[in-house]
Amino acid sequence: MNETLIKMGQRAQAAEQELMLLDTAAKNQALLQMAQDLLAAKEEIIAANQLDMQQAVDMPKKFTDRLLINEKRIEDMAAGLKTVAQLPDPVAKIDRGWYTADGLQILQKRVPLGVIGIIFEARPNVTVDAAALTFKSGNAVILRGGKEALHTNAALANVLRQSLSDQDLPKDSVQLITDTSHETAGDLMHLNDYLDVLIPRGGRGLIQRVVKTATVPVIETGAGNCHIYVDKDAQLEMAQAIVVNAKVQRPSVCNAAEKLLIHQDVAAAYLPVLAKSLRAHGVELRGDERAQAIVDMQPATDADWDTEYNDLIMAVKVVDSFDDAVKHINAHSTHHSEAIITDNLASGQAFLNRINSACVYINASTRFTDGSQFGFGAEIGISTQKLHARGPMGLEQLTTIKYQIIGNGQIRH
Incomplete structure (x- = not known):
C-alpha cells in the first residue's frame, strides 16, 4: 500500500478527532477567515491557474471552461465559504429523542462521516467547496484532483491549509494528493482503513471507474444526461x-x-x-x-x-x-x-x-440542480444513487446518525 497515502489517512483521522471538539462558532469563524485569505491570495491563485490553462490550450472549450479560475470565480468561492458559515451546523443537531418502556432515553444525533476522499477532474472549485462543507460538518477530507488542474488545486489547498494553521486549527482537515498517477488513484480507492467514504466528481467515465474499482464505500455522483x-x-x-x-x-x-x-x-x-x-x-x-x-x-x-x-x-x-x-x-x-x-x-x-x-x-x-441554488451554500456533488444521499449533497448529507442511549441501571430480561 502507498505509504504516503497511509500517512495522509492517519493525519486526516487525527484532524477529524480535533474537529469533533470544535463548537459551531469556532468553525464559522474559521470559514470566514478562510474566505478572507482566499481573496487575499487571488493573484497567486490566478497565476497558478494560468500555468494549468497554458498546458490545456489544445483542450476542448467545455474542459477549459471548468478549469478556468478568474477573479470572479475566486469571489464566488469565497462567497461560498461565507454562506456555509451562516448555515446551521448539522453536527449540533438532534434529530429526535424518546423514552422506551424500560425508561431508557434514546437520542438520534447527527455525527460526521469521518474521513472523506474525493476524486475529481479539472474543476478547481471543488477544492474549496469540499473544504468548506467537510470542515463545517466535522469531517476531514483528502482530495485528489486531475493532473490538468494540479497547480490551481495546490494553490487553493495551500491557502486553506495555511489559514487553518494560522488559526491554530488542524490543517490536515484538508489534504491534497499531488501525485496524480492512476496508481495512486487506485490506492486511494482501497484505503479502507482510513477513508470512511469516497466520492467521485466528474464525467461518467471517472465515476464508473471508481464505482467498479473501489473497495471503500462510494457515493456515486455527477453524470447528467x-x-x-x-x-x-x-x-x-x-x-x-x-x-x-x-x-x-x-x-x-x-x-x-x-x-x-x-x-x-x-x-x-x-x-x-x-x-x-x-x-x-x-x-x-x-x-x-x-x-x-x-x-x-x-x-x-x-x-x-x-x-x-x-x-x-x-x-x-x-x-x-x-x-x-x-x-x-x-x-x-x-x-x-x-x-x-x-x-x-x-x-x-x-x-x-x-x-x-x-x-x-x-x-x-x-x-x-446545484447546492448553492438549493440553499446549501455549496455542494460536495450531486448524488444520482439512492443510498445514503440523493441529489445535491450539502452539510447534512455529509453526516450520519449515532444513537446515544442513557439509562439509570437498566438490564434486559
Whole structure:
C-alpha cells in the first residue's frame, strides 16, 4: 500500500478527532477567515491557474471552461465559504429523542462521516467547496484532483491549509494528493482503513471507474444526461426560455439539459421556434426521424440518447404521448435532473411521481440542480444513487446518525 497515502489517512483521522471538539462558532469563524485569505491570495491563485490553462490550450472549450479560475470565480468561492458559515451546523443537531418502556432515553444525533476522499477532474472549485462543507460538518477530507488542474488545486489547498494553521486549527482537515498517477488513484480507492467514504466528481467515465474499482464505500455522483419534455399543454414562450437556459447557460456542467423531448401535438408548431433559438446560441441539433422531418438536423444515433455531451449539442425526439416521454426518460436518464414544461397540473404531478431521478422539475430549468441554488451554500456533488444521499449533497448529507442511549441501571430480561 502507498505509504504516503497511509500517512495522509492517519493525519486526516487525527484532524477529524480535533474537529469533533470544535463548537459551531469556532468553525464559522474559521470559514470566514478562510474566505478572507482566499481573496487575499487571488493573484497567486490566478497565476497558478494560468500555468494549468497554458498546458490545456489544445483542450476542448467545455474542459477549459471548468478549469478556468478568474477573479470572479475566486469571489464566488469565497462567497461560498461565507454562506456555509451562516448555515446551521448539522453536527449540533438532534434529530429526535424518546423514552422506551424500560425508561431508557434514546437520542438520534447527527455525527460526521469521518474521513472523506474525493476524486475529481479539472474543476478547481471543488477544492474549496469540499473544504468548506467537510470542515463545517466535522469531517476531514483528502482530495485528489486531475493532473490538468494540479497547480490551481495546490494553490487553493495551500491557502486553506495555511489559514487553518494560522488559526491554530488542524490543517490536515484538508489534504491534497499531488501525485496524480492512476496508481495512486487506485490506492486511494482501497484505503479502507482510513477513508470512511469516497466520492467521485466528474464525467461518467471517472465515476464508473471508481464505482467498479473501489473497495471503500462510494457515493456515486455527477453524470447528467438530463432531459426536458415539452408537453402538449406547454406554453411556447416558457418552453423556449427554459430549454435555451438549460442547454446554453453553461453547457459543460452536469445539470445542463442534453435531450429535448416534444409531444407530437405541438412539435410542428414549437420545434422550429425552439430549434432557431438554440441554433442562435450555436447548438448542434441531432434528431430522430420525426424531428428531422420538421426541422433539418443531423440524425441522432442510438448512442446519442445515452450520451452526456457537456457541449453545445442537443438530441431531439418527438414522442407520441406523455407516457412515451416518461418511458424514454427513465430508460436513458442517468437519474440526475429532468423537467417537464406544461400547464396541465395533473401531467406535472404525474411527471414528478413517475420520473426516477434525483431532481424532477415542473416549468423550471435543470440548471437549478446545484447546492448553492438549493440553499446549501455549496455542494460536495450531486448524488444520482439512492443510498445514503440523493441529489445535491450539502452539510447534512455529509453526516450520519449515532444513537446515544442513557439509562439509570437498566438490564434486559
